[in-house]
Amino acid sequence: MIIVRNLSKSFGSITALKEVSLEIRKGEFYGLLGPNGAGKTTFINILSSVVSADSGSIFVDGEEMDMHTTEIKKKIGVVPQEIALYEDLSAHDNLLFWGKNYGIPAAELKQNVEQLLHITSLENRKNDKVAHFSGGMKRRLNLACALVHKPDIVFMDEPTVGIDPQSRNKIYDILQNLQKEGITTIYTTHYMEEAEKLCNRIGIIDHGQIIAEGTLQQLRKMDQSTESISIQFEKLMGEQKKELVEVFGETTIVNGDTCVISTYQLDLKLAEIISKIDRIGLNITNIDFKKKSLETLFLNLTGKKLRE
Amino acid sequence: MINIAIKDLKIFLTDKKAVLLSFLLPIGLISLFAVAFGGAFKNDTQRPTDLMLADEDSTASSIALRQKLDSMKGLNIIPVNKDEGITRVESGKSKGVLVISKGFGKAVSSNVNPPLHLYYDPAREMEIGILQQALIPTLMEYVNIESAKQAVKRDISKNFQLNEEIMAGIYAKVEEFFASREGSSASKSMDILELTPVIKNKKASWGLIQAVAGVAVMMILFSVAAIGSSVLEEKESGTLKRLLITPVKRHGILLGKLLVALILSTIQLIIMFVFTWLVFGLNILIDIPSLLVMIFSTAFACSGFGVLLAAISQSRKQVESLSVIIILVMSALGGSMVPLFIMPAFMQKIAIFSVNYWSINGFYDIYWRELPFNEVFLNAFVLIGIGLVLTIISSLLFKRNVLKVS
Numbered sequence: 001m002i003i004v005r006n007l008s009k010s011f012g013s014i015t016a017l018k019e020v021s022l023e024i025r026k027g028e029f030y031g032l033l034g035p036n037g038a039g040k041t042t043f044i045n046i047l048s049s050v051v052s053a054d055s056g057s058i059f060v061d062g063e064e065m066d067m068h069t070t071e072i073k074k075k076i077g078v079v080p081q082e083i084a085l086y087e088d089l090s091a092h093d094n095l096l097f098w099g100k101n102y103g104i105p106a107a108e109l110k111q112n113v114e115q116l117l118h119i120t121s122l123e124n125r126k127n128d129k130v131a132h133f134s135g136g137m138k139r140r141l142n143l144a145c146a147l148v149h150k151p152d153i154v155f156m157d158e159p160t161v162g163i164d165p166q167s168r169n170k171i172y173d174i175l176q177n178l179q180k181e182g183i184t185t186i187y188t189t190h191y192m193e194e195a196e197k198l199c200n201r202i203g204i205i206d207h208g209q210i211i212a213e214g215t216l217q218q219l220r221k222m223d224q225s226t227e228s229i230s231i232q233f234e235k236l237m238g239e240q241k242k243e244l245v246e247v248f249g250e251t252t253i254v255n256g257d258t259c260v261i262s263t264y265q266l267d268l269k270l271a272e273i274i275s276k277i278d279r280i281g282l283n284i285t286n287i288d289f290k291k292k293s294l295e296t297l298f299l300n301l302t303g304k305k306l307r308e
Numbered sequence: 309m310i311n312i313a314i315k316d317l318k319i320f321l322t323d324k325k326a327v328l329l330s331f332l333l334p335i336g337l338i339s340l341f342a343v344a345f346g347g348a349f350k351n352d353t354q355r356p357t358d359l360m361l362a363d364e365d366s367t368a369s370s371i372a373l374r375q376k377l378d379s380m381k382g383l384n385i386i387p388v389n390k391d392e393g394i395t396r397v398e399s400g401k402s403k404g405v406l407v408i409s410k411g412f413g414k415a416v417s418s419n420v421n422p423p424l425h426l427y428y429d430p431a432r433e434m435e436i437g438i439l440q441q442a443l444i445p446t447l448m449e450y451v452n453i454e455s456a457k458q459a460v461k462r463d464i465s466k467n468f469q470l471n472e473e474i475m476a477g478i479y480a481k482v483e484e485f486f487a488s489r490e491g492s493s494a495s496k497s498m499d500i501l502e503l504t505p506v507i508k509n510k511k512a513s514w515g516l517i518q519a520v521a522g523v524a525v526m527m528i529l530f531s532v533a534a535i536g537s538s539v540l541e542e543k544e545s546g547t548l549k550r551l552l553i554t555p556v557k558r559h560g561i562l563l564g565k566l567l568v569a570l571i572l573s574t575i576q577l578i579i580m581f582v583f584t585w586l587v588f589g590l591n592i593l594i595d596i597p598s599l600l601v602m603i604f605s606t607a608f609a610c611s612g613f614g615v616l617l618a619a620i621s622q623s624r625k626q627v628e629s630l631s632v633i634i635i636l637v638m639s640a641l642g643g644s645m646v647p648l649f650i651m652p653a654f655m656q657k658i659a660i661f662s663v664n665y666w667s668i669n670g671f672y673d674i675y676w677r678e679l680p681f682n683e684v685f686l687n688a689f690v691l692i693g694i695g696l697v698l699t700i701i702s703s704l705l706f707k708r709n710v711l712k713v714s
């Protein structure tokens with residue numbers, strides 16, 4: 001549905017995007033993960049036709065963006081990073097205004113507005129000025145304004161920044177519903193848990209380049225670091241400790257009654273580990289897992305934490 | 309306390325443009341008003357003032373007076389006939405016409421008050437007052453000396469039977485004597501010049517027209533500056549970027565802002581004129597089509613100015629500073645604050661570049677001079693032209709300065 005080829009953009013001497021290429025399939029929820037200044041917003045701005053690329057091309061449903069900008073814009077909804085609303089207008093009037101810009105028939109627009117006010121739980125405050133809303137309510141309305149024309153594709157640039165957990169969960173619910181409706185979404189974030197929870201596929205961007213891409217499982221496989229399982233036993237005797245090291249290898253650490261076993265792809269090997277312990281005849285009292293995460297993958301790939 | 313003061317000073321000094329404006333704005337305005345009210349480049353750079361002169365007498369005396377007036381420093385005599393001169397005063401093209409009526413030569417030689425009329429535009433009363441002060445001593449001197457000369461010559465020719473050669477010699481001596489007295493004998497009498505105001509609408513007060521037109525235009529400029537500022541506010545809040553994401557055309561955003569400025573300015577102007585009508589009795593009903601055309605064209609030109617302000621500024625702060633400077637300067641030059649005619653001639657020339665000038669002039673044409681629609685429309689035409697030029701420039705700058713997203 002969306003094909004991006006060799007997209008590059010520089011601002012003076014700063015390279016914001018360098019030869020970025022990717023393909024996003026219809027109905028996919030694609031997460032773009034990267035630290036601040038990685039190029040996420042520039043990428044969204046170019047996809048939204050607000051900023052023009054220095055080189056490269058974008059195709060949406062087979063049509064080149066530069067040639068069919070207006071038609072493509074009608075298919076796209078964008079949730080900007082900042083809360084871009086008219087604070088002196090009501091929630092209802094904001095939705096109406098943004099919808100009218102897409103030339104939607106009045107009756108259809110009215111229906112869309114009411115529906116979105118309901119979905120975002122702003123029905124009771126629909127006639128209040130946005131200036132009187134909480135941060136979370138503004139974020140929800142910010143999202144609703146991008147959906148008022150029922151777009152096929154939605155670009156979201158960190159739509160949950162700085163809001164309370166309740167509003168965040170509400171937004172997640174809305175996003176999951178969008179996913180069910182088959183809306184194609186590109187979602188930028190630097191919250192790992194969001195990417196893990198929402199996205200079918202994730203691209204990791206740093207210094208304007210996509211440095212890794214795939215499903216969550218594929219990305220975890222790319223991670224060369226090991227996972228570990230920490231098992232606490234009822235009582236470990238000297239012989240049993242030796243046997244554990246012999247069975248699980250030299251990387252196994254036995255400390256008191258606890259044994260830490262390091263391995264790749266813990267998911268696949270867990271049953272085997274439990275079975276071997278059973279054969280040794282040890283009683284387990286507690287198990288703790290240390291699995292690979294996007295955070296560790298990101299750290300391995302870029303050498304820095306995601307929220308730096 | 310000191311810490312707070314230091315912090316605020318630091319913040320103030322970070323905005324170099326604001327610092328410059330804070331100091332340069334008052335200096336600039338002082339200079340402007342000093343020049344406008346004649347304090348700075350007094351006399352030496354003043355252009356001679358034009359005065360139309362209609363000589364209906366065409367005698368040796370009237371021709372001599374014409375020559376004398378023509379030789380006056382600071383006066384530029386433009387010969388016209390009486391009707392043409394009065395029409396020009398009526399239409400606001402000239403401040404006044406001096407008419408030397410028939411019988412002038414005879415009156416001078418008979419030593420009676422000669423028929424000298426000054427037809428003038430009362431809207432330019434102050435200017436005429438200054439002119440009168442300059443004219444009367446010259447007229448008095450000429451008339452007194454000429455009358456005395458004629459009387460002496462008449463007495464000599466009546467009482468002495470001399471041949472022509474001796475008479476010519478005596479007359480030359482008389483001329484020489486009176487020439488030596490020029491500049492010393494004029495007693496000022498305002499009666500010598502009969503002043504006749506040329507006015508169509510006897511009920512109108514030019515002060516009221518000046519007040520409503522001058523203030524209205526200046527206020528509209530401030531209003532549209534605020535609308536211009538809203539563009540930058542949208543940029544700062546992110547709604548402008550969001551608008552760029554929608555299928556709305558880029559020039560549509562600018563035109564939308566222009567339209568709102570136009571609608572609000574038009575309504576404001578209508579309210580101001582209706583108020584002046586109801587409360588101060590300015591009869592706006594005498595020419596509704598001209599009034600509407602002038603209101604619309606003024607609103608359009610001012611709106612163009614509003615969007616230009618937005619297009620040339622980088623931030624709301626800049627719009628606010630720039631608008632204050634430009635509006636005050638334009639209003640001072642264009643006649644919103646003080647009537648144009650009391651300014652030096654070169655300032656009056658500069659005034660034509662302001663919206664205020666054409667707008668105020670247009671309202672004078674309607675209510676003071678009661679000019680027909682086609683003549684009032686000239687002002688409206690210029691205002692629409694100004695509006696168009698400003699909108700085109702704004703459109704070009706808008707894309708480059710305001711719509712640029714990084």
